[in-house]
Amino acid sequence: MKGRMQKTSAEANDFPQRDRSATEWYEGVQTFMWMYEDNIVEVPFDKEHLLDIVLSPDNLNKAYLAVTRNQGCGGIDKMSCGELLPWLKANKDELTRSLLDGTYRPNPVRRVEIPKDNGKKRLLGIPTVVDRLVQQAINQVLTPIYERQFSKASYGFRPKRSCHDALRRAQKIISDGYVYVVDLDLERFFDTVSHSKLIEILSRTIKDGRVVSLIHKYLRSGIINRGLFEASEEGTPQGGPLSPLLSNIMLNELDKELESRGLFFVRYADDAMIFCKSKRAALRVKESITRFIEDKLYLKVNREKTVVSYVRGVNYLGYSFYVMKGKCNLYVHPKSKAKMQSKLKDLTSRSNGWGYERRKRKLEEYIRGWVGYYHLAQMKRLCLETDEWLRRRLRMCIWKAWKRPKTRIVNLKKCGIAAWQAYQWGYTRLGYWRVASSAILDRAMSKDNLRKAGYANLLDNYLEWYPK
Numbered sequence: 001m002k003g004r005m006q007k008t009s010a011e012a013n014d015f016p017q018r019d020r021s022a023t024e025w026y027e028g029v030q031t032f033m034w035m036y037e038d039n040i041v042e043v044p045f046d047k048e049h050l051l052d053i054v055l056s057p058d059n060l061n062k063a064y065l066a067v068t069r070n071q072g073c074g075g076i077d078k079m080s081c082g083e084l085l086p087w088l089k090a091n092k093d094e095l096t097r098s099l100l101d102g103t104y105r106p107n108p109v110r111r112v113e114i115p116k117d118n119g120k121k122r123l124l125g126i127p128t129v130v131d132r133l134v135q136q137a138i139n140q141v142l143t144p145i146y147e148r149q150f151s152k153a154s155y156g157f158r159p160k161r162s163c164h165d166a167l168r169r170a171q172k173i174i175s176d177g178y179v180y181v182v183d184l185d186l187e188r189f190f191d192t193v194s195h196s197k198l199i200e201i202l203s204r205t206i207k208d209g210r211v212v213s214l215i216h217k218y219l220r221s222g223i224i225n226r227g228l229f230e231a232s233e234e235g236t237p238q239g240g241p242l243s244p245l246l247s248n249i250m251l252n253e254l255d256k257e258l259e260s261r262g263l264f265f266v267r268y269a270d271d272a273m274i275f276c277k278s279k280r281a282a283l284r285v286k287e288s289i290t291r292f293i294e295d296k297l298y299l300k301v302n303r304e305k306t307v308v309s310y311v312r313g314v315n316y317l318g319y320s321f322y323v324m325k326g327k328c329n330l331y332v333h334p335k336s337k338a339k340m341q342s343k344l345k346d347l348t349s350r351s352n353g354w355g356y357e358r359r360k361r362k363l364e365e366y367i368r369g370w371v372g373y374y375h376l377a378q379m380k381r382l383c384l385e386t387d388e389w390l391r392r393r394l395r396m397c398i399w400k401a402w403k404r405p406k407t408r409i410v411n412l413k414k415c416g417i418a419a420w421q422a423y424q425w426g427y428t429r430l431g432y433w434r435v436a437s438s439a440i441l442d443r444a445m446s447k448d449n450l451r452k453a454g455y456a457n458l459l460d461n462y463l464e465w466y467p468k
Contacts, residue, residue: 006401050208062137075128092460108222111362125237135242156246156269166268173264178275180282185305191235194298251382282308330377348393350400364456371461383458395445396436
C-alpha cells in the first residue's frame with residue numbers, strides 16, 4: 001500500500017513511458033487570494049482544515065456509497081467497485097495518512113474512446129476505484145462552496161439544474177426579443193484546459209493548499225493509452241467525479257465576463273449560447289468573447305463551428321427554436337429526429353433474432369426515455385408520423401416471425417381476418433416490407449391491437465406529459 005501511493009505516475013504499474021519532458025510534482029500552492037466585495041465566498045475552514053473535512057468519516061462514507069452506486073469500469077489496477085470495501089478495511093488508515101501528509105500519488109487514468117455521432121471519438125480517462133473515491137470526497141466538499149459562485153445561467157453538471165431548465169431559460173430570453181445567437185463551440189475543451197490557469201482560479205477560493213496540491217496531482221497523474229504512459233500537461237480528462245466540477249469552475253470565469261458585459265446567455269457544460277437583438281451586435285460579441293477565451297482562459301475556440309445566426313434552426317441540446325407571435329417554442333432538431341428513427345430502425349430489425357418480449361421491452365425503454373427528454377418540444381405531429389412508420393416496421397417483424405403459411409393463416413384468422421383473405425395472404429410471395437403496408441395487415445395488426453399486445457408508441461408516451 002505504501003509503495004503504491006508513493007509511486008510517481010511514470011512508474012505506476014511499470015508501464016513504459018512515451019517521450020516527454022521531465023516534470024516535478026506540484027507540492028505548493030499560490031499564496032494570493034482574490035476576493036471581490038460583490039462575490040465573496042465564505043469558506044468556513046482555515047488553511048489547515050479543508051482537507052480534514054474531505055477525509056472525515058462521514059464524507060468518505062458518502063463518497064463510498066456514491067462510487068459503488070455509480071459502478072463503472074475499473075482503472076488500470078482493474079479493481080472493481082465490489083472489491084473496494086475489502087480494500088478499504090485493510091488500507092483505510094494508510095490511505096488517509098498518505099493523503100494528510102502529502103505522500104499520496106494518484107494512479108494514471110485508463111484511456112477509453114467513445115464513438116460520437118459525427119464519427120469522431122470522445123476521449124475518457126477512467127481513474128482507479130480508489131482515486132474515484134478520493135475525487136468524489138473532494139467533490140462533495142467543494143460543490144457547496146462553488147455553487148454560491150456559479151452563475152444562474154449555467155446548468156451542466158450542477159445539482160437540480162437540468163438541460164430542460166437551460167432550454168426554458170433560452171426560451172424566455174428569445175421571447176424577450178433576443179433572436180440572434182452566438183453559438184459558441186470550444187474545441188476539445190476537456191482536453192485543453194490549462195492546469196496553471198485552473199490552479200490559479202482554485203487558489204482564489206480554496207485556502208487549504210493541501211487540497212489544491214491534491215487536485216493538481218490528479219490533473220498531472222497521466223494517462224495509460226494502449227499500455228503506454230502519456231503525460232497530462234493540460235486538460236481535465238472526462239470520466240472522474242471531479243472533472244465536471246473543475247470544468248464548471250473554469251468556465252465560471254467566462255460566465256462572470258458575460259455577466260459583467262450585461263449579456264444574456266445560457267451555458268450547459270461547455271455548450272454555450274449568447275443572445276443578442278441584432279446580427280451586428282452578435283458578430284461583435286463573437287469576436288470580443290473569442291479573444292477573451294483564448295487570451296485570458298487559454299482555451300481554444302473552434303472558429304468554423306462558432307457561428308452567428310437567427311435562432312431558428314440552431315441545434316441546442318438536441319432541440320431547436322422558432323418564434324411565433326412573439327413567443328419562443330421548441331421543436332426536435334432534424335438531426336435528433338434522424339438519430340431517433342435510426343435507433344428505432346435498429347430496434348425493429350427483422351434479422352436481430354429478438355423475441356416478442358425482448359423487442360417490446362427494448363422499445364418501451366427507448367421510447368419512454370426519448371419522449372421524456374424531448375417532451376418540451378411541440379411534436380404531436382412528429383409522434384403521429386413516426387408511430388405510423390413504426391407500426392409498419394413492427395408488422396414486418398411479426399410477419400417474418402410467423403414464417404410458415406399455415407402459421408400466418410391461423411394468426412390472421414385470430415386477428416379477425418376472413419378465412420379466404422387469410423389463405424390468400426398466407427401464401428403471398430410479396431416481400432416483408434410490402435406486405436407490412438397492406439390493408440390486411442393494417443387491419444390485423446392495428447394500432448389498438450399492437451397497443452393491447454404491449455408495444456409502446458411515441459404518442460401515448462408524449463400525451464402522458466400533457467394530460468387533458
